[in-house]
Amino acid sequence: MEPRAAGAFRRALPGVASGLALWIALSCAAGEGQPPRFPRPPGDAAQAAAPHRQVLRAIYEELIEIDTTEARGSCTEAAQAMASRLLAAGFPAKDVQVLVHPDNARKGNLVARLRGTGAKRPLLLLAHLDVVEALRRDWSPDLDPFQLVERDGFFYGRGTSDDKAMAAIFVANLVRYKQEGLVPDRDLIVALTADEEGGAHNGVAWLLANHRGLIDAELGLNEGAGGRFRQGKRLFNGVQASEKVFQSFALETINKGGHSALPVKDNAIYRLASALSRLSTFDFPVSLSEVTRTYFARMAPLEEASTSADMKAVLATPPEPGAVARLSASAYYNALMRTTCVATQLEGGHAENALPQTARAVVNCRILPHESVAEVERTLIRVVGDDEVRITKVMAPQPSPPSPLTPSVMQPLEAITRALWPGVPVIPIMGTGATDSLYLRRAGIPMYGVSGLFSDIDDVRAHGKDERLGVSALYEGQEFLYRFVKSLAGGG
Template identity: 30%
Template sequence: MSDALSPIAVGSPISPSVVELCSQLIAIDSSNYGPGGPNGERAVADYIVERLTAVGYEPVVLESAPGRANVLLRVPGRESGLDAFLVHGHTDVVPAEADQWSVDPFAGVIKDGYIWGRGAMDMKDMVASTLSTLLRWKEKGTGPRRDMVFAFVADEEAGGTFGAQWLVSEHPEWFAGVGAAISEGGGTPVSEKDADGKTHWFYPVGTAERGTLHMRLRATGESGHASRGWADNAVTHLIDALGRLAHHGWPISLIPTSRAFIEQTAAELGIAVDLSTDEGVEAALVALGPVLRSDVPTRGSLNPTVLQAGYKVNVIPGVAEAEIDVRSIPGTEEKMLEEIDHLLGPRVTREFIAEAPGISAPFDSEWFSAIADAIVAADDEAVVLPYLLGGGTDAKAFAKLGIPGYGFAPLGRDPEGRREGGMHGVDERMPIAALEIGATILEKFLTEV
């Protein structure tokens, strides 16, 4: 570990510690229950606004619907003529089943070297680090090199309809002149040992995301009495189609981001790889080990998630429906949809519930280089890699404005080996040291980029 950056641990009246900020944000229950449920994003927005206005910033609150609040702030840079930069983070979290937790998921508990609670990993940690940077700029009388746009947005956990998607559609003026953006989806250290037992530290930074294609399938048939043999059964048509979809083997699609990840990781570990064939790619992934392999989605995926049919056990229904979650490698959407239509067959139709094709950002850019520089300044053993996110973020919304997005919500290495865990699950938690170091990395990057 380098001593070039000291972790942000001790707060002040102007700039509380990032740990305190994160704990207080977690204590605001902003669970996203969808359009019809209670949502606490307005309360988080009020907290952010109070913190920022207290030190002289002038944030703006934009509500897409009652309670669905987004906070926007533009901070002028020291040098004119440079492209602006966007930092966006979502303030909503997925609900928590409190009876399964060992702590109150909305208390912001600090114990055993961790901050516990819903949002500790996703993504009130990054929101706290961003706030910490803004407050420390005021405390130290400094600021960014270029104009910075900060967007604390609602509704990411349900697709961004009331958050990033709405801002892009209704308030694109906020993002005029923005050259690139960062948000969740990278910057977390992972380790792997080489053949000699030496530990190597990798920091994957998101430079691409798989597409999100959520669909509703509908099969129709002829209703009838269930005691009779019935060929035209909507449930059977649907089940047959789902079976074909679920068991289909999607081909390997190695985009530049994934190729670079494999090649650079293998070189660091001293592993020879041949990526010219599918077999070679599979062998390379096995050689990288399970932790690193999980960061290289090389195929699309499809999972049935919702089924609806029938109303009475002795009546064959005339309609059966299902919902499927499809994730596509960037650039493969058209071919994947053609194959899905072939597998569905003539008796099942589809319609999109949500459609967001995959995205990519260049990793031979000044932005990626600045990210790598900030990470290496905190950890001189760091190997910074581009990688493809298997899921998705609000970066897809801002990509519609031509803004390349990078997954960079930095964390550091906990000196005692603690790891974050529980995202979207039970006992979500963040190592305190990881967050403190991550906040220093983020502040350096936003100040100097």
């Protein structure tokens, strides 16, 4: 889940704070996590659920085995395959559309609608079809990233966790609602889109610009969080309510150069290297929001004693420096506490036997949603401390507002989590990366990253080698989203 940054920061933090406070007051106390299990309904209901799992399994396999990478894949093929599933289930053609970007025939998007009474505005169910690159030689010898393999309690394949599980679940559950004759209070819109992971044809941005009416909604669900377990013990079910701002800066220095046989101290590469060295030792100050403060408060009881104490200590005003230093050793906790900037690309020089005339680096920043891009740029200039190193934005900043954690969303989320996984708390999360929720939040549609798909907090394989998702996790996520969507949809 990594698009180019998007969204526009608005005056939403007060809404997040008030909604979060009300939710905390209404929610139950967090308890101990439970070992992973599939929540089977009693008696004959368990057998009745089996066909829906079989439908999901078939859809999941079909999606995984369609290559949807930027280099050679086709999101259009995947969108058409899902459209065929829905049409075969009895959805009218007017409610199942594959919309292809006019500049690239491989960048298709599916938009499907289950019509309700219209008593409420629609609910958007968003997932992306594209996946990051995966080469056969980079995976284990007995695994092909574009063949679904079920082994030792896991599904292996590119996109098994990011994000074809949610895409398959939304399609399978839409078929299930159709078969049940569900007529909700609001339309349910499933949108499966292209280029979330990058590329020039982002489906959500294109649909908002050209087909807004097809995906306009009161609120929506997307990736961005999920459940986490450690050593077989469930920790929490996450809901992503905000994201950091993606912003890259170019650091560049220019020199007259010369012959390498006559070196001088003023060297473009050395000057840039010194600037990057100063940046590498700098940390932005800790700045917690309502979402991240609640995250640490709710995670503290779930961690071992020393980490728990540190989490409580960073909630103090000011945060305890020793606790900050210890938590910062975790890349994830460090990213939650502060803005981060890191060098990601480097180039310089033009010939082996010439002094460099230019040297350039890209520094990628992930900025806290309540902090200013302009202030981060001023901080970079101060830390680099060299007027000969020019700092410019690689692209215009596009922050997004947080989504308010209102009781209408949080109460059913809490209740369903308790029903499926007793004692597991719901914890709000700020995304340290980025998802397509940014575009929709910017457009005024609150988005909530919630899936009910549990994964190992210490073994994250999305975007990497041997990506996988637990078999039971897939089916539990299906049941969770089936119930949660119905609750948000209302009606019978």
